[in-house]
Amino acid sequence: MGLLTLTKVSKAFGNQQVLKGLDLDVPQGAIYGFVGENGAGKTTTMRLILGLEPLDSGTITFTGQPVKFGHTQGIGYLPDVPAYYGDLSAREYLTLCGRLTQTAHLHERVGEMLHLVGLPDTRRRVHGFSRGMKQRLGIASALLDRPAMLLCDEPTSALDPAGRREFLALLASVHNETTILLSTHILSDVERICDYVGILHAGKLQMQGPLQALLAAHTQPATRFTFSNEAQAQAAATLLGGAATASQVTVTTDAQAALRQLLAQHLMPTAFNPIKASLEQLFMEVIA
Numbered sequence: 001m002g003l004l005t006l007t008k009v010s011k012a013f014g015n016q017q018v019l020k021g022l023d024l025d026v027p028q029g030a031i032y033g034f035v036g037e038n039g040a041g042k043t044t045t046m047r048l049i050l051g052l053e054p055l056d057s058g059t060i061t062f063t064g065q066p067v068k069f070g071h072t073q074g075i076g077y078l079p080d081v082p083a084y085y086g087d088l089s090a091r092e093y094l095t096l097c098g099r100l101t102q103t104a105h106l107h108e109r110v111g112e113m114l115h116l117v118g119l120p121d122t123r124r125r126v127h128g129f130s131r132g133m134k135q136r137l138g139i140a141s142a143l144l145d146r147p148a149m150l151l152c153d154e155p156t157s158a159l160d161p162a163g164r165r166e167f168l169a170l171l172a173s174v175h176n177e178t179t180i181l182l183s184t185h186i187l188s189d190v191e192r193i194c195d196y197v198g199i200l201h202a203g204k205l206q207m208q209g210p211l212q213a214l215l216a217a218h219t220q221p222a223t224r225f226t227f228s229n230e231a232q233a234q235a236a237a238t239l240l241g242g243a244a245t246a247s248q249v250t251v252t253t254d255a256q257a258a259l260r261q262l263l264a265q266h267l268m269p270t271a272f273n274p275i276k277a278s279l280e281q282l283f284m285e286v287i288a
């Protein structure tokens with residue numbers, strides 16, 4: 001059993017059944033990517049885990065104990081766009097958070113957290129912080145009380161590509177402090193830092209496990225042939241039964257055999273490259 005386990009969890013709002021018997025298992029020490037389309041129920045699941053919403057049926061256990069509605073679970077939470085008291089400095093804000101949770105050795109712990117997330121310990125007010133700095137402060141406050149798990153709800157959705165890259169590197173670097181459950185629909189973010197993945201669709205987890213093992217088991221190796229014009233690509237697609245986009249054709253059959261077929265018909269690709277199995281391929285298969 002994992003650090004966090006959801007068993008047959010169901011949740012409806014009115015007559016909309018959002019979760020229909022969700023099973024989810026997050027191993028200790030994982031960076032678990034929880035992916036699903038918009039409206040799939042990721043935030044709802046996170047709110048159930050945090051005890052902010054009651055379950056209709058099923059069970060949730062965290063560190064072996066049942067999660068109860070209305071009780072603090074000792075889980076850190078980072079929302080997509082964290083909100084702060086802008087007139088405080090980072091240290092003042094973290095000190096306020098730490099007093100509320102009665103964090104031990106608060107002064108030292110605040111210093112440690114500022115150092116961990118790379119924020120300067122100055123009098124600068126939070127309202128002048130960039131979005132990236134606010135995310136850093138969000139991680140520092142979520143980890144302040146040493147939670148065994150950090151829940152991040154679509155944390156990169158408001159960041160530009162450079163901000164996303166920086167944030168993901170930071171998340172990977174705090175990984176030895178805590179287990180991480182990251183909800184997102186940005187599949188490349190999951191590929192970049194997660195070692196486990198679960199795909200939520202139609203109210204259930206359709207697939208979960210170690211990311212690389214799932215990719216290896218469920219996706220076919222593919223090759224992309226590039227031609228000098230679209231007409232050749234179309235002819236090659238007809239010959240090989242692959243999919244053509246502009247001057248490229250992607251096939252999942254044996255690459256050498258495909259190349260021999262092309263050359264026999266005087267269709268000479270200008271390049272051919274193996275395509276790495278991607279989470280996007282897997283995701284599209286699952287939700288098809």
Ligand SMILES: Nc1ncnc2c1ncn2[C@@H]1O[C@H](COP(=O)(O)OP(=O)(O)OP(=O)(O)O)[C@@H](O)[C@H]1O
Pocket residue numbers: 013018036037038039040041042043044045185
């Ligand atoms: N408090 C609520 N009352 C009524 N409906 C709700 C409530 N919370 C969520 N829903 C509905 O439940 C469904 C799932 O919403 P949820 O926010 O959990 O999805 P999500 O996967 O996080 O989506 P997104 O990626 O767009 O944030 C949506 O149709 C939403 O409108």
